[in-house]
Amino acid sequence: MVRSVMPLVPPSLADLEALAKRALALLPARFKSHLGDVLIRVEDFPDRETERAMRLDSPFDLMGLYRGVALPQKSVSDPQPGIDAIFLYRRPILDYWCETGEDLADVVRHIVIHEIGHHFGFSDEDMERIEQED
Numbered sequence: 001m002v003r004s005v006m007p008l009v010p011p012s013l014a015d016l017e018a019l020a021k022r023a024l025a026l027l028p029a030r031f032k033s034h035l036g037d038v039l040i041r042v043e044d045f046p047d048r049e050t051e052r053a054m055r056l057d058s059p060f061d062l063m064g065l066y067r068g069v070a071l072p073q074k075s076v077s078d079p080q081p082g083i084d085a086i087f088l089y090r091r092p093i094l095d096y097w098c099e100t101g102e103d104l105a106d107v108v109r110h111i112v113i114h115e116i117g118h119h120f121g122f123s124d125e126d127m128e129r130i131e132q133e134d
Helices: 013-025 029-035 048-053 090-100 104-119 124-133
Strands: 038-043 064-067 084-089
Touching: 013 038, 013 084, 013 090, 013 104, 029 104, 038 104, 064 104, 084 090, 084 104, 090 104, 104 124
Parallel strands: 038 084
Antiparallel strands: 064 084
């Protein structure tokens, strides 16, 4: 008997967006209440402008990015505050996932929480210190 093998299909942009939205939904209420409207965008790679601005050696070097004004810098006198957005970059995430074997939902959750940390005004060093304390 010959068995047909279904090709493995990598998670799509929509799959990663669903994982990210689930991660947001599971945030504790004390964080969600201060989060406001944060857009989740999933793209295959960062755009060229982001690559240059972040001085990336490769588009695979960035899995997520927060764009917006961190809460400590926001002001009620801002004329039109922009929409805060968390960008997830699918191909670097999938590359990391394949290399590490970690659960994909956990990887996405970690990235989302890291980018939310930037929304709250934490630096990478702050978040690293917080993670080491847990």
